[in-house]
Amino acid sequence: xxxxxxxxxxxxxxxxxxxxxxxxxxxxxxxxxxxxxxxxxxxxxxxxxxxxxxxxxxxxxxxxxxxxxxxxxxxxxxxxxxxxxxxxxxxxxxxxxxxxxxxxxxxxxxxxxxxxxxxxxxxxxxxxxxxxxxxxxxxxxxxxxxxxxxxxxxxxxxxxxxxxxxxxxxxxxxxxxxxxxxxxxxxxxxxxxxxxxxxxxxxxxxxxxxxxxxxxxxxxxxxxxxxxxxxxxxxxxxxxxxxxxxxxxxxxxxxxxxxxxxxxxxxxxxxxxxxxxxxxxxxxxxxxxxxxxxxxxxxxxx
Amino acid sequence: xxxxxxxxxxxxxxxxxxxxxxxxxxxxxxxxxxxxxxxxxxxxxxxxxxxxxxxxxxxxxxxxxxxxxxxxxxxxxxxxxxxxxxxxxxxxxxxxxxxxxxxxxxxxxxxxxxxxxxxxxxxxxxxxxxxxxxxxxxxxxxxxxxxxxxxxxxxxxxxxxxxxxxxxxxxxxxxxxxxxxxxxxxxxxxxxxxxxxxxxxxxxxxxxxxxxxxxxxxxxxxxxxxxxxxxxxxxxxxxxxxxxxxxxxxxxxxxxxxxxxxxxxxxxxxxxxxxxxxxxxxxxxxxxxxxxxxxxxxxxxxxxxxxxxxxxxxxxxxxxxxxxxxxxxxxxxxxxxxxxx
Numbered sequence: 001x002x003x004x005x006x007x008x009x010x011x012x013x014x015x016x017x018x019x020x021x022x023x024x025x026x027x028x029x030x031x032x033x034x035x036x037x038x039x040x041x042x043x044x045x046x047x048x049x050x051x052x053x054x055x056x057x058x059x060x061x062x063x064x065x066x067x068x069x070x071x072x073x074x075x076x077x078x079x080x081x082x083x084x085x086x087x088x089x090x091x092x093x094x095x096x097x098x099x100x101x102x103x104x105x106x107x108x109x110x111x112x113x114x115x116x117x118x119x120x121x122x123x124x125x126x127x128x129x130x131x132x133x134x135x136x137x138x139x140x141x142x143x144x145x146x147x148x149x150x151x152x153x154x155x156x157x158x159x160x161x162x163x164x165x166x167x168x169x170x171x172x173x174x175x176x177x178x179x180x181x182x183x184x185x186x187x188x189x190x191x192x193x194x195x196x197x198x199x200x201x202x203x204x205x206x207x208x209x210x211x212x213x214x215x216x217x218x219x220x221x222x223x224x225x226x227x228x229x230x231x232x233x234x235x236x237x238x239x240x241x242x243x244x245x246x247x248x249x250x251x252x253x254x255x256x257x258x259x260x261x262x263x264x265x266x267x268x269x270x271x272x273x274x275x276x277x278x279x280x281x282x283x284x285x286x287x288x289x290x291x292x293x294x295x296x297x298x299x300x301x302x
Numbered sequence: 303x304x305x306x307x308x309x310x311x312x313x314x315x316x317x318x319x320x321x322x323x324x325x326x327x328x329x330x331x332x333x334x335x336x337x338x339x340x341x342x343x344x345x346x347x348x349x350x351x352x353x354x355x356x357x358x359x360x361x362x363x364x365x366x367x368x369x370x371x372x373x374x375x376x377x378x379x380x381x382x383x384x385x386x387x388x389x390x391x392x393x394x395x396x397x398x399x400x401x402x403x404x405x406x407x408x409x410x411x412x413x414x415x416x417x418x419x420x421x422x423x424x425x426x427x428x429x430x431x432x433x434x435x436x437x438x439x440x441x442x443x444x445x446x447x448x449x450x451x452x453x454x455x456x457x458x459x460x461x462x463x464x465x466x467x468x469x470x471x472x473x474x475x476x477x478x479x480x481x482x483x484x485x486x487x488x489x490x491x492x493x494x495x496x497x498x499x500x501x502x503x504x505x506x507x508x509x510x511x512x513x514x515x516x517x518x519x520x521x522x523x524x525x526x527x528x529x530x531x532x533x534x535x536x537x538x539x540x541x542x543x544x545x546x547x548x549x550x551x552x553x554x555x556x557x558x559x560x561x562x563x564x565x566x567x568x569x570x571x572x573x574x575x576x577x578x579x580x581x582x583x584x585x586x587x588x589x590x591x592x593x594x595x596x597x598x599x600x601x602x603x604x605x606x607x608x609x610x611x612x613x614x615x616x617x618x619x620x621x622x623x624x625x626x627x628x629x630x631x632x633x634x635x636x637x638x639x640x641x642x643x
Binding site for chain 2: 014017018021024028029128130131132135136138211
């Protein structure tokens, strides 16, 4: 404020230091790092592969007992193929890709982001309980920087995890769309950045005055799966009942997932929808991080 | 570094904090801390010590009244206040997953100190608290004393003018406590700060503080130098035992100058005197001059403990602390003792 002040010239000072503090806990602890990478891979590998709905028809020999004379073996195989083709058509129309694994693998990116950002609320409660928050508040660091460091920590972790998930998905046979170029991945990371920013701001806002870890755990348990199931992460919204579609329409995870799928899977890429996705995500991130910062001015100090 | 010209590092004026509209934690407290002094802030648990400190370090908003720290108003210029104070909270706030070095640089970054300057200061401070050898070790491996020293170093990274120490020796063993105090004295000598500290160890306060204030039920009950407070209790206690229990020499003792009060119990007299060292021989002479034989004599100087109990009462306090505060204290004690998690 005054010209002769030696410290704090930059209003953002300390933001990176605080963010890095959180990130170090992660990358300096290999055990935690591996666990947090394995979890989404397990989901993707097991869930994505076991729920391989596309294979149902091709792997099932079709017999129709009412038919007389019964189908010959050749006819059975032909019928199977026909049904399989029909399914592929149906899949392309509802899922946008003929491969459920690919559909699911991209959805896991949103899933990872959701689960990573949820913990940012917890970490502010820990800092309060252990006294670190008071210590930080007694320094001239911007109150908003304390909050945003948690947000950026969650966002950076999410992006790295998303990259790892996608890397494995490619290795396991993710089928990309015709319009895909490696540059599209930057778009995917941008979507993860925005959704992560909005979601972690919300979870921090919920936790900002809380002193109880247990409350935060309950909040996380209450919100995680519903947020996932009311989005298109695991199933396309078009197969949902009307009321659920409505919920999915306001669930930001739907937009992040759709953006990622447009960029990686869909042929052709729906540019108009992609613009809508990013507009929604941008607004979501802007509104909730602003709300978070405003709350931090008011409520971090008590 | 500061622009204060009043000779007071801290001026507290009618400072008040009310929680939840009815719980008065700090009740119109006023006092001053002079430049360069060590000021002790004493009081039972739940008396309002930490609430007061939290308001002074701008972490908690006052409900009423205010304070000026280094010449800056805590409510109007919190940023300036934060720049000129150093805080060592009761808890161990250093991040256990990081090394000592990373922790102290994190503190420097919170103050926005440019990296080249902060590296130099950090090296100097770690050298001073003798942690240079351990600076690249994770804090989780530090002992309680090492953690406390690291906290001290972190609190000094911005060269504070006024240094707040909240229970700096909580949970430490006697040797480590003594060592910690030596570090604090050394740091004060090196950097010439004003120190505001709270402690439960009254002999520490007596030994170190230029002045102490005792707070209870949110109000300052007494303030002054430890010597004046002890004097205020009415002087030293002299105990005299006679061989002969059948005579009463109370009057003889009372006639000696500077004797204030005499109580007889069988053949033993409890005598309240001023300037015990000088008065005791005079009392002895007076008794002997009357031909009585003294078998036992002792002189007790009142300690700050007596002052403290005189003003805060002897009844034990029900802990009125929040769950949160209790949790923090448990963690602090555990870390002080074991070092591990």
